[in-house]
Amino acid sequence: MEEDNNNNNNYINEKNYKTDISYKYLKIYLKGKNNMEIKKVYDDYKSLIEKEITIKGWIRKHRKQKEISFIELSDGTCFKKLQVIYDKSIKNYDSITKIHFGSALKVTGILKLSPVKDQLIELHAKKVELLADCSEDYPIQPKPHSREFLREEAYLRPRTTLFQAVFRIRSITAMAIHKYFQDNGYIYLQAPIFTASDCEGAGEMFQVTTQDLEKIAKTGKVDYTKEYFQKKVGLSVSTQFEAETFAQAFTKTYTFGPTFRADPSHTPYHIAEFWQIEPEVAFCDLEGIMDIAEELMKYVIKYVLKHAKEELEFLDKYIEKDLLKKLKKVTKESFKRVTYKECIEILKKAPKKFVFEPKYGSDIAKEHEKYLTEYFNCPMFIINWPKEIKAFYMKHLEDGTVAGADLELPGIGEVFGMSQREDDYDTLLKAMQKRNMKIEDYSWYLKLRKYGGVQTSGFGIGFERLLMYITGIENIKDVIPYPRSVSNCEF
Secondary structure, eight states, X not given: OHHHXXXXXXXXXXXXXXXXXXXXXXXXHTTTOSBOOHHHHHHTHHHHTTSEEEEXXXXXXXXXXXXXXXXXXXXXXXXOOEEEEEETTSTTHHHXXXXXXXXXXXXXXXEEEOOSTTXXXXXXXXXXXXXXXXXXXXXXXXXXXXXXXXXXXXXXXXXXXXXXXXXXXXXXXXXXXXXXXXXXXXXXXXXXXXXXXXXXXXXXXXXXXXXXXHHHHHHOOOOGGGSTTSSOEEEOSOOHHHHHHHHHHHSEEEEEEEEEOOOOOOSTTOOSEEEEEEEEEETOOHHHHHHHXXXXXXXXXXXXXXXXXXXXXXXXXXXXXXXXXXXXXXXXXXXXXXXXXXXXXXXXXXXXXXXXXXXXXXOOOHHHHHHHHHHHTSOEEEEEEEGGGSOTTBOBOTTSEEEEEEEEETTTEEEEEEEEBOOOXXXXXXXXXXXXXXXXXXXXXXHTTTSSOOOEEEEEEEHHHHHHHHHOOSOXXXXXXXXXXXXXXXX
């Protein structure tokens, strides 16, 4: 009776604990009446040992024996799983042993220190309830599955250990990027997805229409006056131009969102819908923006190393040997800066035969990127490219090159593309005319140079390419929840 009165008093006085950390666990201590996240169990296990707690989660392993059985339970709140031990003392022991892998349970029991090496704690169950059964034809089983197979079951693959690690790292990396920019005074711009600008040369656009496609197919003509926007519109391939407008007002801005490119590519490095980070900084030249890119890269990796330790250890063991060593090395070394001309000379002198012959004025192919990053054995900026093979908006230099750079990462290739933007009105206009661009479509972009426009510089980061480097995953389709590629738009 006295105990009940004390519990009631605790409930009555809950409001007094709202600013106290103990409030989080108040109800847990009251006879285990409330659910507790597995992450919180691990975070505060010392105060919970020999106490009754209740957790909810999904079965990730189920080892069944006659007298005592074991369940690994995950609720997704952390990378760790919690081992549940149950025995014949539970009335429904036999029925529990028949519960299928993947089912959801509610377990109440006593938390104890584990005698097993490499296992900190375990839950000795007093009560096990089935919350949601999983049928026997469940595609994901407690055995190795190929990543190709898991792509076919993309709506289920977050339940696997590998993709628990990958997508948790994706979330942590995104947070690190936002934190870097926010802590350094950047304005976050939510740029539009619908656009009439193709950011010249950024990639093939997905065209948007509200008209009947069958009618268009019959006539062979598109009447753009009947479109929703009354003009040709597509999905954004880049937010650079919009970011430049904000940089001319706030000095430092960035975007972070989905972009779309209709490139018919089947490589492990390309998808049609991907996320891109695009900062833009006023009063900044190429050297300055390379400094920012390097600082951001190191900051993000340090952040992930700190906040995704267990996930990276798993990937280091099963995906890429010495992944942790590679990432730690990047945070400590200076990135190499090499001119495009120097790179071509190195490639020409290379002892190996390339499929695509390296020559001045041609792009640097994937095989060339691989060789160069191995040659220098570190991330590297390739700077000062010939103006003929780069975008019109890059700052023109007197030697016929542009103030542009690509950041190449070992094993991945290009991840960052950056440049100082052309700030001279006449030079920019001539570059557009030379490419036979419709000047009226970019008139607003030109006017930025007339209305107090100063030099700006910026870069674009392929978020998934960056994740490939951080996780060691070889295919870009495996670092995004639902990949969109040629002939693939499921889920």
